[in-house]
Amino acid sequence: MSPLYMARSHEIAARLLDGEMMIMSAHDSTLFNLNEVGTVIWQAADGATALEDIVTEKICVEYDVEPVEALKDADAFVRELAEHGILLLSDQPIAAPAAAPKEGI
């Protein structure tokens, strides 16, 4: 399986609210709410870190989950976000993703 890189689209609005990421697509104003684990993946989607590394370094160390299972779920998750156009996917590193949103109070 080739590495998968993700970058946040510039065509979004996003803010961390009470530990969960709220994202709105600028295309159609669809609103998304990512849970805690989804938020970790989203914030780590810097275009340079492969999904497998994010799962290993950010998910498996924090949550009680098997790496294979976690990667499978994470892969499905990022592909779903990509279908909505709020996350860009590539088998090569991606330059200049949108900035990670600042944390709210």
Next chain:
Amino acid sequence: MSTLMEEMNERALEAGVPLSVQFDVTYRCNERCIHCYLDHNDHGEMTAGEIMDVLDQLAEAGVFFLCFSGGEVLMRTDFFRILEYGRSLLFSVKVKTDAVMIREKEADRLAALGVQSVQVSIYSHRPEVHDAITKLPGSLKRSLAGIRLLRERGIETTIANVLMRQNLQDYPGVIALAKELGAVYTIDPTITPMMDGDRSILHLGISEMDLRQVFRTPELIDNVDEFCAPPPAVDDGARDGLPCSASHTFCYISPYGDVYPCVQFPLPTGNVRQQKFLEIWKHSPQMNEVRSIHGRDLSTCSACSHLGTCTRCPGLAYLEGNMRGPSTQDCEKSFARTAIPSANMLAKAAATQGSAGSCHLVQITGLQQPFAPGVDVRKIESHLGNQLL
């Protein structure tokens, strides 16, 4: 409102997060609308650098929805610099503009920056009516050209139609324009007093009888029967309820850095040139006073049958002299919807009846009896509306 949006608002309310902010970047304007509540002279508006610093603070405070308005935002030659910075902080940005100065280049920038929506005020489909309200010759033609450029680029655009005596008959034409342009249409019958409390422009508002008609027009109201139904019995939910989002999940910032609970609630709470935004939001005594008010704390309104359904604006009440008191304009709306007078209207009628006993008073007292549609009653309502507007 979607369920997810409701959840978002509830979480923001619980966490004390200012989810939405309206930021007027200037009060200067190229139009001189007859109903405008602003002083258009520049008394020292913030620089782009100051505004960008405030935007950083708003992002840190958790603001998600940011509305840039004015005045006319494009009167600032640095507006796109401010907008670009706001989008880099990932705000969901709405821009209110008259669109007069939107050409290809401006429309391209707005589209490229991923603005969520643009709102433009259109008063009539007839240039002689619209331009007489804006006092800018050619403004309708130019505003519509601007909207077309926005729509050609797929930017969601809302046409806001403020209703006044001058343009009351023209809303069907504006609806048709919105349809042709692929724009969302909204109507607003509220004329807001001047920021300094001057209420002289309120005479521009439509009469109570006309408001009644507007509220019963299916083209404007989704479900007329539901909208105009008598209010349900007041329960603890209404008594414990909050008047609106002002100071709870929303606030307003002026071009001079003044922070207010809302754009039409000019209660000074602090200034971002002197304090950090979060310090004002969390600790301003005025913000916290507004936050402390629930339905049961309202003088007069807590005993009103409309308490649970009234659109009572605490800012308009404040402009009448008491943020816990009634907003007469909203009393009139509740009455126009349901034909049931508010506690405020009954109290005023009773007080005046006790002291003077004029012709109007007898008629208003009559409305306390069960409502019966008919020519006479409508005539009475007309008196009531004219007296209160």
